[in-house]
Amino acid sequence: MIPQQKRVPHLSVLLFLPKTPKKPSSPLNKSMKLLRQISANRQSLLAAIGRRHFAVSADEYAKRNYANNVSEYNTVIGSITSQRRNWLLRDVYDDMMLDGVRPEKDTFRALIAGSMKGVRLQDCFFFRDEMKSMGLIPDVVLYNFMISTCGKCKNSAEATRIFEEMKKLEVKPNGQTFICLINACAASGRVDQVYAIIRDMTAAGLGLNKFCYAGLIAAHKNKTPLAEDTSAKILELVEQSKGWSSIEQTRDSAENVMMGITEEELYNIPTANYVHRRGGFVLRFLTVYHVAFHACADLKDVQAVDTLQEMLKKDNRTPDVFILMHIMRCYLNCGDIDRGLKVFEEYMSSGSPAVPELYATLIEGAMTGYTAKGMEIALDKLKEMLSRNFNLNPATGNALLLVASGEKTGGYTIANMVWDLMQARNIVPSLAACQAYHNGLKEREIPEDDPRLMLVSRTLDNLRGRYGRTPTNFGGRR
Structure with missing residues (x-):
């Protein structure tokens, strides 16, 4: 006779227990007994x-x-x-x-x-x-990480809720917490809320630093609907930022340094992916200028970009590679290929090391409008880039493929070339880029059994099966 046990034995034992006769019971009693056993064990x-x-x-x-x-x-x-x-x-x-x-x-x-x-x-x-x-109660560092993530997802409402949760749990916010919250609200264009947070900071005795001004610039740029004086506000904030004291600047915390998290990444500054690059790619003391040039390039405001260059010159500062990228991007996206190309050539003739990001910016921007001149420059610079042994990475490859696939006339040379380069390096295209390239091929007189079209179709089917039917439906836990 097997003695009764209070705990459920190991699964391997359960499989081999002998059946013992039991008294008959009603279905209801059986169900209730089963529920009690599941709950208890x-x-x-x-x-x-x-x-x-x-x-x-x-x-x-x-x-x-x-x-x-x-x-x-x-x-x-x-x-x-x-x-x-x-x-x-x-x-x-x-x-x-x-x-x-x-x-x-x-x-x-x-x-x-x-x-x-x-x-x-x-x-x-x-x-x-x-x-x-x-x-375990999350500390201020973990709450900063969560607020930062809300900013990356442009979810200012959730960032505010997390901040309120900190207060309820009596977790004291620090300067980084306020700046994370500023930039999280700025990503959603919540200008009024950003100014309210800054008032709370100053009331708490905390001074503004370059990342606060960066958040203010981003908030004005992301506001919807866009104000008519947005560019003027950005230029005004750049001028105001010159008054912040070096004593007020924040430092990377020990925990963040150990985890390889820079302040630029924590606050979602546009230079976050480039701060580790050497050779003067990013001069970190130009943070406010970085955000301002990035914003004006997004706004396609050539006049504001020219004014920023004059302000930078008056400060006896030389633009770094990141700033040059966005000066070029602004000119090229506005259709001024000559000025964009001039910025690129002046940098190359200065004796500074060649940078693949500048090539990618010029190639992508030159394809704006798909003019004959622009496409010719883009193809020449793509070949020049490859001759310098600069290979495409996934981000650059997908960006160039997506833009090149929009060409409606011509031989589709750049799109085909970028696709072949990505295949040679086993780079899996994004769903959006692959869809655009497939659509472009289908619009041309290509046989259904063409090897290239068949490969692209198979790749697209695989990507759809992995990520869903639409480019924005990527699934996963988010």
């Missing part, structure tokens, strides 16, 4: 089912398992984040739970930081909730 049953090693030997389990304790899992999380495979963080966390490894505060910090880098807002909330369910 849920944790034990999940633990029994969740053991990944119950059906394999110890040696086989050791081969399959990539981490055994919290320290090893922290290392894996850091590695995944550095590889930009942030969508795997939830899977790693699930494996920790199945292994019975309890995450520490540093584990959640790494998970939320990785989710911020991957712009995965729902993952940030998930890890925040898991952390609180284990009795």
